[in-house]
Amino acid sequence: MNAAQDPRWAPHVTVATVVVRDGQLLLVEESIDGRAVLNQPAGHLEPGESLAAAAVRETLEETGWTVALTAFIGTYQWTAPDGTPFLRFAYAAEPVSHDPARALDAGILRALWLAPDALKAEAARLRSPLVWAVVADYLAGQRHPLSLVRETA
Known part of the structure; x- marks a missing residue:
């Protein structure tokens, strides 16, 4: 049985933000397996959390920036070389304020x-x-309008 046929198969759901200020993009440099890589502020959706709330939270936790979402960019599907499937929901955001004293995620x-x-x-x-x-x-x-992604109760 391949992963697509496995009823337990579930992709990792992640969110990311594209934050632009003066023509520059807010990014994070993170250590992955001893290598410094670049990424948007991004992370996993937590239980009970909306995608939009996760995007704002992850941006704050990884950069110290509070942001306001302005648009939905799109949904992206990718399978990592190790076979891990990902679904990324990407948002555009404006920087609102910065807390330089905030400790960033591990x-x-x-x-x-x-x-x-x-x-x-x-x-x-x-x-x-x-x-x-x-x-x-x-x-x-x-x-796309933020309303494209709807959270229903």
Whole structure:
């Protein structure tokens, strides 16, 4: 039985934000298996949490930035080389305030702002191909109303 036929199969649901200030993207440099990689502020959806709330929370926890979501960019499906399936829900956001004293999540080396061209030049350091896919869609103007993703009770 392959993973698609296994009734216990469940992809990892993640959220990410594209936060832009003065033409630069808010990113995190994180340590994964001893390697410093670049990612959007991103993380896993927690039980009982909406996707939007998870995106705001993860951005704060990983960067110290409070953000306001402005648009839904898209949904992305990817299977990691080790076979782990991911579904990423990506949002555009505006920076609201920063708490430089806030401790960042474990594994986060630092938050940084990079121009899109500088990020593209670091392609070998991206945590996954999802990072650039989301940024490329954002840069191409892909934006959907936040109401596209509905949480129902």
